[in-house]
Amino acid sequence: MSIKDLKENLAYSCNILANEGHWDNILGHVTVRIPGTNKALMKPHGFGFEEIRPQHIITVDIETGKKIEGKYERHSEVFIHTEILKARPDVNSVVHTHPPYAIVIGALGKPLRPISHEGVIFHDGLPIFDYTTALIRTPELGAEVAKSLGQARGVLMKNHGSSVVGESVEIATLYAVFLEKACRIQLLATASGEPSWTSDEEAALKYEQIYPPFRQKSMWEYFVRRAHKARK
Numbered sequence: 309m310s311i312k313d314l315k316e317n318l319a320y321s322c323n324i325l326a327n328e329g330h331w332d333n334i335l336g337h338v339t340v341r342i343p344g345t346n347k348a349l350m351k352p353h354g355f356g357f358e359e360i361r362p363q364h365i366i367t368v369d370i371e372t373g374k375k376i377e378g379k380y381e382r383h384s385e386v387f388i389h390t391e392i393l394k395a396r397p398d399v400n401s402v403v404h405t406h407p408p409y410a411i412v413i414g415a416l417g418k419p420l421r422p423i424s425h426e427g428v429i430f431h432d433g434l435p436i437f438d439y440t441t442a443l444i445r446t447p448e449l450g451a452e453v454a455k456s457l458g459q460a461r462g463v464l465m466k467n468h469g470s471s472v473v474g475e476s477v478e479i480a481t482l483y484a485v486f487l488e489k490a491c492r493i494q495l496l497a498t499a500s501g502e503p504s505w506t507s508d509e510e511a512a513l514k515y516e517q518i519y520p521p522f523r524q525k526s527m528w529e530y531f532v533r534r535a536h537k538a539r540k
């Protein structure tokens with residue numbers, strides 16, 4: 309995929325996150341690795357997710373976290389991204405946001421259960437990072453987040469937010485949106501009574517049924533159409 313296309317997808321990722329439960333003023337950020345390089349594209353500081361267009365996007369060095377290209381400022385928490393991208397060669401995109409329902413689940417220290425379809429995405433584990441609740445502004449703290457994440461698809465960051473990863477910006481974005489929905493449903497369900505949830509065995513089957521690559525593609529394209537309409 310060309311850098312132009314990666315920037316286009318990254319901008320849509322930001323717009324989708326704004327529309328689907330991850331809006332938080334000018335906070336929150338997304339990166340995508342430029343294939344075959346030590347560089348990543350990143351949403352800049354100072355803009356809301358809904359405002360981002362390809363021309364806003366900056367480039368950072370994955371080794372140092374330093375900005376190497378682009379007009380706008382870099383988010384101070386770049387190290388969440390760079391340390392995860394270094395630790396996980398299978399990951400090419402990181403979505404770090406402060407979504408309300410995921411923050412509540414993280415603060416309660418409760419495991420996320422596959423109560424709805426979306427929960428099965430994280431049935432293999434959704435660790436909680438509790439080393440600090442402060443901002444991740446050093447490579448050392450970024451490495452601690454990467455350590456907590458391990459091989460999982462996402463990590464809740466106690467009293468802070470969440471970081472969701474994927475092999476592409478499309479998948480990281482979809483899973484970030486679905487994580488927030490799964491957390492919202494668990495909170496609704498547990499506030500209302502004692503919910504049932506899908507077994508681990510069935511969760512693996514449901515994951516294969518609901519989220520095969522062709523459907524992830526359709527889901528992404530649908531969210532892009534929705535975000536595109538909201539741009540006008």
Ligand SMILES: [Zn+2]
Nearest residue numbers: 385405468469
């Ligand atoms: Zn943050």
